[in-house]
Amino acid sequence: MEDLIKRIVKLSQLEKRDFIDTFFDQGDDAISRLLGTLKRWDDEERGAFIKALPQDYGAWVAGQLEKAAPADDRTKKSVERTMATALRTVPARIRKIERGMTAVNKAVLANRRLLRSGFATLDNVISDQQRGKPRPPVQKPHPKNGIVVDLPKPDKSVVRKGDLYDLIDQRRSRRKFTDRPLSLAELSYLLWATQGVRKLSDDRRMSMRTVPSAGSMHPFETYVAVNSVDGVKPGLYRYQAADHTLAFLRQVKGQQDAVAAANFGQKFVGHCAATFFWTAVPYKTEWRYVTESAKLILLDAGHVCQNFYLACESIGCGTCAIGAYDQDKVDRLLRVDGTDELVVYIAPVGKVGQPA
Ligand SMILES: Cc1cc2nc3c(=O)[nH]c(=O)nc-3n(C[C@H](O)[C@H](O)[C@H](O)COP(=O)(O)O)c2cc1C
Structure with a gap:
């Protein structure tokens, strides 16, 4: 877990958002699985994870944790696997998107028409x-x-x-x-x-x-x-x-x-x-x-x-x-x-x- 958290801390702000959106974009179930998993981590790990998140997400997650029920072993493992996969794929994904941003900015201006x-x-x-x-x-x-x-x-x-x-x-x-x-x-x-x-x-x-x-x-x-x-x-x-x-x-x-x-x-x-x-x-x-x-x-x-x-x-x-x-x-x-x-x-x- 420690290694996982260290890698999250090292992500850029943009990458951190993309990482956490892996769960938030999937809707309520994915979010409650994430919360349940955090509930299983020890206080130090959980605190470090929340601190590593962009501030708005961190505050929201911290606020929701009290109500969350701890995840079972299978869910916990699956969430941690998803995190590990996201950590591997997010930086490459962001680099690819960044390369296309000149065209995106042009499209934004075109849409203004x-x-x-x-x-x-x-x-x-x-x-x-x-x-x-x-x-x-x-x-x-x-x-x-x-x-x-x-x-x-x-x-x-x-x-x-x-x-x-x-x-x-x-x-x-x-x-x-x-x-x-x-x-x-x-x-x-x-x-x-x-x-x-x-x-x-x-x-x-x-x-x-x-x-x-x-x-x-x-x-x-x-x-x-x-x-x-x-x-x-x-x-x-x-x-x-x-x-x-x-x-x-x-x-x-x-x-x-x-x-x-x-x-x-x-x-x-x-x-x-x-x-x-x-x-x-x-x-x-x-x-x-x-x-x-x-x-x-x-x-x-x-x-x-x-x-x-x-x-x-x-x-x-x-x-x-x-x-x-x-x-x-x-x-x-x-x-x-x-x-x-x-x-x-x-x-x-x-x-x-x-x-x-
Ligand atoms: C064009 C438009 C698209 C919106 N799309 C969504 C949406 O996809 N999901 C959602 O939860 N709220 C959506 N909303 C609601 C806004 O989030 C909401 O109007 C805004 O937060 C202000 O809150 P209020 O409508 O209670 O004043 C949309 C509102 C508008 C006008």
């Missing part, structure tokens, strides 16, 4: 709208299986807290939920609050909704992984906004864990009453705004999720915006192709606090 408004350049662009191509439809067609959950008409009966000042003041990102299910009326309300259609053109290609959207293009589809909603079979659904129904897509094996895994092990994202995924169908915005679309779509997404936060808060539910997800995994989970449709935002929802 996305933040700029390019509306002035649209004069030199011909959009599909200008060419007279048809406006994309407001929603994807219903899946062939035809299984649909009719949603109750959204109304105020589910609202427990309606004062806007209080909602804004008390909004928080919430990551702990009770096991209580949502009612179908509550789910209906959340879908309405985020993507509900207020007006629809006769050809179903133009909608006005409860959220703003550049050019009212509303480039999103909403997918819901339902785990615990009264009267709704668990599984993956898509909100058919124009009809205010939920179309059943499929059942996902081990859905809660699969969703958490696609979100880098953030357990609460999957283990909740339902997880909302907003995909963008970029062409809906590109049809009019061409090169401006990526920025506009992301701005639109912010409005959707903010309404979600406030609507959750108003019905005794909690949510947390999720940007740290694995793009390929979530796109695969929803069976979208990642180009013509891709996930841009995720948010779990669950009941918080006491029942009304």
Whole structure:
């Protein structure tokens, strides 16, 4: 152990972070295995290990140790093996990343262009709208299986807290939920609050909704992984906004864990009453705004999720915006192709606090 700790002490700050992230990136289980192992070490070893960690991690680990249960022999051995492997691989990994940093810094600057408004350049662009191509439809067609959950008409009966000042003041990102299910009326309300259609053109290609959207293009589809909603079979659904129904897509094996895994092990994202995924169908915005679309779509997404936060808060539910997800995994989970449709935002929802 002494040798292990000496080698950790010798790592650079950057390497130390990468080393400890071996455990932190793996989620709660890996962290509790690490804590349990530290609990088995003697005081001196444990103190030296914590001191060697970057300050923020060291303080967190020290704070959690009291609650941790000592690991069994097998877990301890496995954690120590992981540490030894990380000590071998981390410096090489960091060296490799450092070599690519010039390109990374260039990419950071290139990405800043996305933040700029390019509306002035649209004069030199011909959009599909200008060419007279048809406006994309407001929603994807219903899946062939035809299984649909009719949603109750959204109304105020589910609202427990309606004062806007209080909602804004008390909004928080919430990551702990009770096991209580949502009612179908509550789910209906959340879908309405985020993507509900207020007006629809006769050809179903133009909608006005409860959220703003550049050019009212509303480039999103909403997918819901339902785990615990009264009267709704668990599984993956898509909100058919124009009809205010939920179309059943499929059942996902081990859905809660699969969703958490696609979100880098953030357990609460999957283990909740339902997880909302907003995909963008970029062409809906590109049809009019061409090169401006990526920025506009992301701005639109912010409005959707903010309404979600406030609507959750108003019905005794909690949510947390999720940007740290694995793009390929979530796109695969929803069976979208990642180009013509891709996930841009995720948010779990669950009941918080006491029942009304
Ligand atoms: C775009 C965006 C992405 C976020 N991604 C995550 C995430 O992946 N995981 C997480 O736990 N919190 C995530 N959050 C929540 C923030 O950590 C949270 O908003 C912040 O700490 C402020 O806390 P508050 O929302 O309670 O005011 C995200 C928030 C936003 C707006």
